[in-house]
Amino acid sequence: MPTPKHLVKYFHENKTAQKPIYFLCLMILFWSIYDGTMSFLAPLVITNSGLTATMMGIVIGTSGIAGALFDFFVCRVFKNTHYRKIFMIMFALCLIYPVILFKANTFAIYILAMAIWGVYFDLKNIGNFDYVGRFTKKAKHSDSFGLVQVFLSLGYLIAPIMVGAIIAETLDWKPFALAWIFLVISILFFGLLVLFTRKEPAISIDERKERKRSTWSEAKLWGQIGKILFPVLLLTLFLNLIDAFFWTVGPLFAESMQGMEKFTGFFMTAYSLPALLVGWFVGYFTRKFGKRRTAALTLLIGSVIMSLIYFAHAPIMIMTTIFCASLFISMSWPAINGAYADYISEASYYEEEIAGLEDFYTNIGYVIGPMSAGFLADRLGNGGTFSVLGICGVILAFYLLLHSKKHINVVKELKS
Template sequence: MPTFHHLQKYVRTHTEHNPVLFGASLMVFFFVIFDGILTYLAPIIIVEKGISPSMMGIIIGSSSVSGMIFDLLICRILPDAHYRRMFFIMFAVALVYPFVLFHSSGVVMYLIAMAIWGFYYDLYNLGTLDLVSRTTEAHARAATFGVLRVFDGLGYLIAPVLASLILVATDPSEYMSTALWIFLAIAFAFYLGLISLHFKERHVQVEIPKRTAFGLLTELSLWRKIGHILFPVLMLTFVLNIIDAVFWTIGPLFSEAIGVGSGIEGGAFMVAFALPPLLVGWVVGVLSNRTGKKRLAHIGLFIGSFFLVAMGFIETTAPLLLIVICFVSSFFISLSWPSVSGAYADYIAETPGYEKEIATLQDAFTNLGNIIGPIIAGFSAQYLGYGVTFTSLGILGIVVAIILFRITPRSITVSIQSAT
């Protein structure tokens, strides 16, 4: 039976020959705790200010609008951006976000806060993808994303518990600020270590050929061509992010509805959702090598969505059973994330010179899912209830998984004629 020792051995195996990955994993861990605490608290803070769940969903969904705007500009303003630069800007922007969120009192200010959030999270996604593409061999990319998802999942596992403890503290604002700055500072320290490792250690370095920035019409033409080829994978990315966004939008509120809304127990529902990536990340490389990255993602989405449907029939009547089903559902859906990310990294390595277009399309569909997901969650929770929201989400996942399983070819080759 797999134990924590096996997990520790797996992470060590995939990081000992790639010190940059080891440094990046620790940076991701502490940065995600910082982001996870804010992600958990944001919907609660907004609703407590008297804003309706439906409007709260729109506000949180707007966080990805800034990300999509950034996607439209990145190929022109940062045509050859390196992960070192993207992560540095990410930290600078993240430093501002808590100040704006905590001192907002109206819809407009919350929209500004969400724009800041979406901007730095967009940089986090793009920087991570660029790092793996540059520092990892093609055959190991799914496993590498699995390792990063382990640390990402561990951070999001710890964050809801810390956030719940902060909410019941005597002076929540003081503890909140202190915890956030500590975790962000530690993450930045590991970022500095990552930069040092990059220059000192010998490791795989896939250099992406530099090119001049294309004109806007050429960029749009490239996006259309690449988007057509990668449409099945992009659609899977879209649906996975809708599911993730719905959970993080109404999950904290749902915890209160099922009677586990404070203290250590307060984060139990979101812990059940966030724990599986930590468990599946170290086996996804083996599974994807047997089934293929895309097939594994389809199967995981289908099974996970089936359990998601069941959540609506239990709702608040059996909280512990609901938490268990949430865990099982998240476990299977979590198989999809590193598989899809590994596929994107393969496409980038196979198509030199167009990595920013592929990464931009991936991030655009990620942002689109994170725009629509919270809006669906807010309106559905307000007018239909939490249970119906999760059941509808499960039905959507099942239908999409079946369709994509049938239409997605086993091998996708990104072949683009020169645009220059």
């Protein structure tokens, strides 16, 4: 996961970089504050309407299902579609989503709201890929995506702090209005982005041409590569499941802590902040232990710490435990992303399949995560839910350490 270290490096190496990328970054910053605010509000609004945590998890899980369906079917409509059109549709959905969520009073309307959420989130990803693909050289793609991700992470760090202070007394229209304000600011930067890229030359069509395969041969190849990369994909699923757990049950856990009414947002900050810190030193561990081993070891340590949350009762102890657990688990993200980069580098012909599988397992994590989080919260309480998650992480980490191959070469494995 990119960090401020990535930001410093990018500015140093790209002093003459195209200015529009910074408008995209600012657009994403304010959009992520908007989306972070809505992500914090969604579980609170749904449970306040009378639905149980289990039903709330099912509702939020439908956003992942909508995203997965959109990936496989609807997004074909957007092939070779300009980022301007993609982002315009995304912003249109973003504008109506808060209204639907605020006014929702039936299970079906909540499902509709989550479907909109899942679709506009995928549109954000598609728009980012289209912009970077059009206006940056292939060698700079990773740097550009990393720069955007830093601003995205900052937005999700800021949002819970602000919304937590606003809803300290009551959950009303104010946080929704705040989300809209940040969305409007994001739209303004989108306008500047369009203005400054109207005359920018795009890369050639040939460089962006997709390979054609039949649906059956593509599905068969996905199955073969998925079997080879299964341990890594399983870790990807679980890391996204952890993220879904925190954004589903985290706001409820924060709201339940006595004496912390105006500081509930710091619960999510304790979880989000480490992702912006680990980039300064994670490279040392990946060089020493290897990328996949580092990911498994840090998941193991972080999960052990997380399993202790059930025994922490004071708010400061809960947040400290969350921060320490997240500090280690956050190191798994850049380590495993580095492993994917290695696989793609060694098997560049299968880049689309590897990236597609990673995205597919990410969506599975965001479907299973909210549903299982809500189910466990109803039966074990918020603290018990995170402890169970930690225990599952320990089991998975041991499996990865004991059963994963030392090195995976996709091309050789496919030929054998």
